[in-house]
Amino acid sequence: MIWRFGLFESTFAPLVSTHWALCIALGFPFLMGLLAALFPPKRMWPVALACLPVLASGWVLLSAYDQAGLLRWQWDVAGVSLSLRLNGLSVLLLLTTQWIGVAAALYTPGSLRLSEPQPLSRWLWPLMGVLLSALSLIWLASDLLTLYVALELMGLSAVGMLLLSGKVAALLAGMRYLLLALVGSLAYLLGVALILGHWGRLDLQGLAAVVEPGPVAWIAAALIGAGLALKAALFPMHGWLSPVHGNAWTPVSALHAALVIKASLFMLLQLWSILLPDTFYAPRVIALLGMLAIVWGGLLAWRTDSLKTLVASSTVAQLGYLMVVFPLLLGPDIAPLPRALAWEGFWLQLIGHAFAKAAMFMAAGNLILATGESTLKGLAGTSRRLPLSLLIFGVASVTLMGLPPSSGFTAKWLLLEAMLISQQWWAVAALLTGTLLTAAYVFRMFRYSFDDSAPRHHYQPLAPGMDLIALSLALTAFGLGLLAHFTLALMRGGGV
Amino acid sequence: MIASFDALEILLALGLTVTALACLFDRHLVRACCFFVAFALAMTLAWWQLGAPWLAAVELLLGAVLTGLCFFYALGRFFPGVSSSLERDSFNEPWSRSFARLLLALAWFVMVGAAIRYVITDMVYSPDEQPLLLAGVMITASALGAFALHRHLLRRLLAFNILGSGVFMLLAGVAGTSASAQALITVGLCIAWLGSMLGALLIRQLLHLEGVDALGRDGNPKENAT
Numbered sequence: 227m228i229w230r231f232g233l234f235e236s237t238f239a240p241l242v243s244t245h246w247a248l249c250i251a252l253g254f255p256f257l258m259g260l261l262a263a264l265f266p267p268k269r270m271w272p273v274a275l276a277c278l279p280v281l282a283s284g285w286v287l288l289s290a291y292d293q294a295g296l297l298r299w300q301w302d303v304a305g306v307s308l309s310l311r312l313n314g315l316s317v318l319l320l321l322t323t324q325w326i327g328v329a330a331a332l333y334t335p336g337s338l339r340l341s342e343p344q345p346l347s348r349w350l351w352p353l354m355g356v357l358l359s360a361l362s363l364i365w366l367a368s369d370l371l372t373l374y375v376a377l378e379l380m381g382l383s384a385v386g387m388l389l390l391s392g393k394v395a396a397l398l399a400g401m402r403y404l405l406l407a408l409v410g411s412l413a414y415l416l417g418v419a420l421i422l423g424h425w426g427r428l429d430l431q432g433l434a435a436v437v438e439p440g441p442v443a444w445i446a447a448a449l450i451g452a453g454l455a456l457k458a459a460l461f462p463m464h465g466w467l468s469p470v471h472g473n474a475w476t477p478v479s480a481l482h483a484a485l486v487i488k489a490s491l492f493m494l495l496q497l498w499s500i501l502l503p504d505t506f507y508a509p510r511v512i513a514l515l516g517m518l519a520i521v522w523g524g525l526l527a528w529r530t531d532s533l534k535t536l537v538a539s540s541t542v543a544q545l546g547y548l549m550v551v552f553p554l555l556l557g558p559d560i561a562p563l564p565r566a567l568a569w570e571g572f573w574l575q576l577i578g579h580a581f582a583k584a585a586m587f588m589a590a591g592n593l594i595l596a597t598g599e600s601t602l603k604g605l606a607g608t609s610r611r612l613p614l615s616l617l618i619f620g621v622a623s624v625t626l627m628g629l630p631p632s633s634g635f636t637a638k639w640l641l642l643e644a645m646l647i648s649q650q651w652w653a654v655a656a657l658l659t660g661t662l663l664t665a666a667y668v669f670r671m672f673r674y675s676f677d678d679s680a681p682r683h684h685y686q687p688l689a690p691g692m693d694l695i696a697l698s699l700a701l702t703a704f705g706l707g708l709l710a711h712f713t714l715a716l717m718r719g720g721g722v
Numbered sequence: 723m724i725a726s727f728d729a730l731e732i733l734l735a736l737g738l739t740v741t742a743l744a745c746l747f748d749r750h751l752v753r754a755c756c757f758f759v760a761f762a763l764a765m766t767l768a769w770w771q772l773g774a775p776w777l778a779a780v781e782l783l784l785g786a787v788l789t790g791l792c793f794f795y796a797l798g799r800f801f802p803g804v805s806s807s808l809e810r811d812s813f814n815e816p817w818s819r820s821f822a823r824l825l826l827a828l829a830w831f832v833m834v835g836a837a838i839r840y841v842i843t844d845m846v847y848s849p850d851e852q853p854l855l856l857a858g859v860m861i862t863a864s865a866l867g868a869f870a871l872h873r874h875l876l877r878r879l880l881a882f883n884i885l886g887s888g889v890f891m892l893l894a895g896v897a898g899t900s901a902s903a904q905a906l907i908t909v910g911l912c913i914a915w916l917g918s919m920l921g922a923l924l925i926r927q928l929l930h931l932e933g934v935d936a937l938g939r940d941g942n943p944k945e946n947a948t
Contacts, residue, residue, distance in 0.1 A: 304901060371905055374906065386920065404924070412886055418906065423841045
């Protein structure tokens with residue numbers, strides 16, 4: 227598991243152009259966010275112009291990895307060593323972050339222009355910039371201090387963004403999220419303290435070499451796991467998720483559900499693969515909770531009346547699929563083939579869900595903005611007047627349901643294969659139940675939208691491009707299934 | 723010399739624990755905030771005592787001054803006329819809930835104590851007396867209990883800050899005051915301050931929009947099953 231995360235020595239030193247690309251990938255979103263706070267963009271093209279260097283830096287980093295394999299950076303600042311690494315998985319997650327971030331940024335001017343004017347809206351830009359920079363740092367960081375800094379920056383900026391809508395419900399939900407996120411990070415910090423006290427180092431590569439199973443590793447893993455699970459909204463601690471999304475702005479919800487939650491999950495898997503290699507019980511507990519999450523999240527999404535709660539609850543269920551894979555990734559006595567399949571399926575599912583969920587939130591935001599109603603019943607008659615938004619919602623749900631040829635299908639195919647080889651029948655059952663429940667709540671939403679008997683009311687026209695951005699995200703999630711060999715080659719870690 | 727050193731440390735540990743408990747459980751909110759500032763000053767002394775002057779400076783600036791200002795701002799002490807200011811809150815929790823939270827705090831106490839016991843015995847030096855570490859365990863346990871028990875948002879923010887200081891104290895006790903540990907604690911202090919500032923702004927905004935009642939319930943009462 228360790229080599230898959232790229233925690234080994236690199237062969238080549240990074241080139242100068244790669245250094246520049248790294249600086250731009252990490253710093254540019256933040257700088258552009260500050261600039262946008264001073265001069266808030268009203269149109270899409272200045273945002274697009276500002277996003278070009280970020281996308282270019284991602285491209286340069288991808289080609290650098292293609293040529294040189296794993297790359298490492300290390301600095302010593304006042305006796306503290308900080309290190310970054312770039313392997314196939316981090317490149318992939320970095321590109322995902324950049325594309326979804328750019329899509330959300332492009333979506334924002336139109337969405338802000340159409341909703342009622344807000345005094346705080348200019349603060350969205352710097353917070354979004356900090357969020358994207360912190361996320362990029364999380365995928366690259368390979369020591370616990372950098373991870374902690376990035377995690378905290380990401381958490382605080384995410385809370386700030388969710389609060390901007392300024393309604394009382396949003397403030398209450400946001401305050402709760404703030405307190406839980408802060409306490410979660412303290413649990414993480416306590417785990418790190420135990421690690422630092424016992425093994426005296428913070429770099430992941432060195433820790434992977436010296437950590438041995440024992441009470442300290444178990445307690446540290448439990449503390450870190452509890453803190454990160456709280457931030458990732460893993461099943462029993464998902465209560466804060468739906469209220470937070472219910473009142474947030476659309477691009478904020480899209481970024482949060484697609485990326486912020488995944489970052490905590492990524493850290494959890496990475497740190498547990500160092501602290502708890504080949505343990506039996508801890509991954510089983512996560513998997514059991516994941517099965518409950520699939521059922522409970524699906525039921526919540528099926529029973530709800532609000533469109534945003536439906537999308538948010540479906541996130542809880544979709545995270546359940548990822549949790550169910552934990553025993554295959556971390557458990558003992560798993561043959562190499564199912565482990566490799568589970569690894570590829572896990573990340574493909576995560577990335578596919580990120581694109582699909584961002585598209586789904588944008589489609590839901592478009593529907594809510596156009597109809598002015600946030601309930602499912604308010605969607606009546608939209609099939610005639612807003613077919614494109616519904617189509618985007620449909621394409622995104624195809625990925626969530628795992629119908630071919632979407633990335634959800636490819637990911638679930640890989641996961642099913644791994645589960646069948648290692649004979650984990652309960653996981654297979656959970657996967658199939660989840661698919662049925664997803665179909666149930668998606669079709670329930672469509673049933674309301676095809677109801678033509680409703681009285682016609684006025685629809686707010688959308689800004690140009692808002693549908694196109696969401697559509698391109700949904701089609702990316704769809705197309706990743708057909709072009710899965712690119713992503714899988716990157717994820718295999720070794721050579722392309 | 724060593725004996726006097728130890729006495730000072732024990733005195734500090736006692737002071738920390740007492741101010742923390744007073745801050746967590748005093749019903750009068752202004753007094754609780756004053757106790758918080760006293761606690762932060764005691765933490766400053768403790769960092770100095772542990773041989774980390776940099777941390778002492780950061781704690782004094784961020785912990786005592788800036789976070790203290792955040793709390794008094796949230797209480798409405800700066801602009802008394804603008805909106806209603808807060809005085810005190812009441813505990814009207816059912817006994818079952820309080821008992822469950824007490825059990826939670828005790829379980830936490832036992833777990834962290836056991837972990838630290840394990841780490842400390844494995845380390846090269848053998849500390850005979852570590853009153854500050856003990857104080858850290860006590861403070862984290864009681865702060866976690868208070869965080870779970872209280873529903874008032876300002877109290878939860880206070881409990882989070884105390885919990886943070888306790889965790890930093892544990893970190894310094896377990897890992898020493900090496901450069902990495904100091905860096906971690908500095909980052910933690912900055913984050914705690916930013917979080918407190920965000921929380922204070924939120925509390926003011928909620929008071930402005932909804933009045934004092936909004937702070938008593940944390941979110942929707944239905945969702946408070948956890």
